[in-house]
Amino acid sequence: MHQRGALPPRVGEELKIVWRMTGSGDLTLSMIDPGGRPAKLLWGPDPHGGSSYDRPGDEWGAGYRFTHAGCWLLRATRGGATADVRMDVAAH
Numbered sequence: 001m002h003q004r005g006a007l008p009p010r011v012g013e014e015l016k017i018v019w020r021m022t023g024s025g026d027l028t029l030s031m032i033d034p035g036g037r038p039a040k041l042l043w044g045p046d047p048h049g050g051s052s053y054d055r056p057g058d059e060w061g062a063g064y065r066f067t068h069a070g071c072w073l074l075r076a077t078r079g080g081a082t083a084d085v086r087m088d089v090a091a092h
Contacts, residue, residue, distance in 0.1 A: 009087070011068055012066075015063070021083065023078040027076060027078045029041060030075045034069075034071050035070075042064060043063040044061055069090055
């Protein structure tokens with residue numbers, strides 16, 4: 001599991017990300033590799049409770065493993081809203 005604060009993540013490490021998003025309905029998460037190809041999450045999204053982050057919205061956790069270095073696109077979609085995060089991943 002990736003250690004908190006140790007960024008950027010490295011190829012092959014497992015990273016848990018907790019997403020918080022307002023709106024209604026299910027959360028859909030996807031990841032796109034630096035070459036534009038879709039990749040699969042390790043697990044999730046799973047409802048995540050008990051957070052100390054006091055903001056609007058619901059939380060889900062998801063597991064990621066990046067197979068190669070570069071800039072990955074992580075996307076969260078809920079209802080009509082979409083959020084994109086770019087994640088730089090370092091080589092071993």
